[in-house]
Amino acid sequence: MQGKFIVVEGLEGAGKSSVIQLLLNRVKKAGYKCITTREPGGTPMAEAIRECVKHPWQEHVAQETELMLMYAARRQLLVNTIFPALDNNVWVIGDRHNLSSLAYQGGGRQIDEHIMRTLSEITLKDFTPDLTLYLDVDPQTGLERARGRGELDRIEQAGLAFFERTRARYIELAGNDESxxxxxxxxxxDQVHQDVMSSLNRFLECQ
Ligand SMILES: Nc1ncnc2c1ncn2[C@@H]1O[C@H](COP(=O)(O)OP(=O)(O)OP(=O)(O)O)[C@@H](O)[C@H]1O
Ligand SMILES: [Mg+2]
Structure with missing residues (x-):
């Protein structure tokens, strides 16, 4: 038996962290073993890549560099954590996955679609999450919430227009994918959590 891969997506401050705790508790209550992961990160090497990506470097970070680091971290997480868990019938709840790259690097940074597709193919082959919950928030609201948590990292410091493009791409991709x-x-x-639970309950009923 294979576990299921559920991903939570959205801009900073969308509320992913609390939603993930909610999902984890509900999936466990349904009787499944379940772990959580985050991207970029989730393995020792991928966490080192995360630090590297988020660091406020005193040099220009080429967007292709950022992009390839994200995919390198994702591959490590897939091979060393996600695939083995799913093969052992353990469910995985992911804080971000490929949709983040498509939205942030593809939409926000406007990286060519062909490059995005090629990197996705190398990293994922035909692997896709079973369910993705996209928490839609406008950037101003999200960043205000995130700011309440402390200093913003290098990516969070990108301008509002960057996050508007990212959100627009999220909405576009979510509209074209039934999962x-x-x-x-x-x-x-409370209402967000109620909506999340209804979606998860519908998904659980189909298992
Ligand atoms: N619907 C909501 N209304 C008001 N505040 C919220 C809501 N959802 C989350 N928050 C608050 O906003 C802050 C940011 O939420 P959270 O850390 O869960 O976001 P996140 O999506 O995980 O962000 P990041 O991508 O930066 O990890 C938290 O203090 C959280 O309690
Ligand atoms: Mg979070």
Whole structure:
């Protein structure tokens, strides 16, 4: 038996972290073993790549460099953590996955679609999540929430226009994929959590 891979996506401050705890508890209550991962990161090497990507370097970081680091971290996580877990019938809940790259690097940084597709193919082959919950928030609201948590990292410091493009690409991709469910994350947190639970319960009923 294979475990299921559920991904939570959205801009900074969308509320992914609390939603992931909610999902983890519900999946465990349904009787499945379940782990959580985050991207970039989730293995010792991938966490080192995360530090590297987020560091406020005193030099220009080429967008291709950032892009390839993200995919390198993703490959490490897949091979060393996600694939072995799923093969052992363990469910995985991911804080971000490929949709983040498609939205941030493809939409936000406007990297060529052909490059995005090629890197996705090398990294993922035909692997896709079973369910993605996209928490939709406008950048101003999201960044205000994230700012409340402390200093912004290098990527969070990108301008509002960057996040507007990222959000637009998220919405576009979610609209074209039945396995991605959009949740209005600008609602009060209790309502967001209620919507998340309904989506997860529907998914669990199909297993
Ligand atoms: N719907 C909501 N309404 C108001 N505040 C919220 C809501 N959802 C989350 N928050 C608060 O916003 C802050 C950021 O949320 P959280 O850390 O879960 O976001 P995130 O999506 O995990 O961000 P990041 O991508 O930076 O990890 C937290 O303090 C959280 O309690
Ligand atoms: Mg988080």
């Amino acid at each position: 991605i469910i959009t949740i209005n994350a600008m609602q009060p947190i």
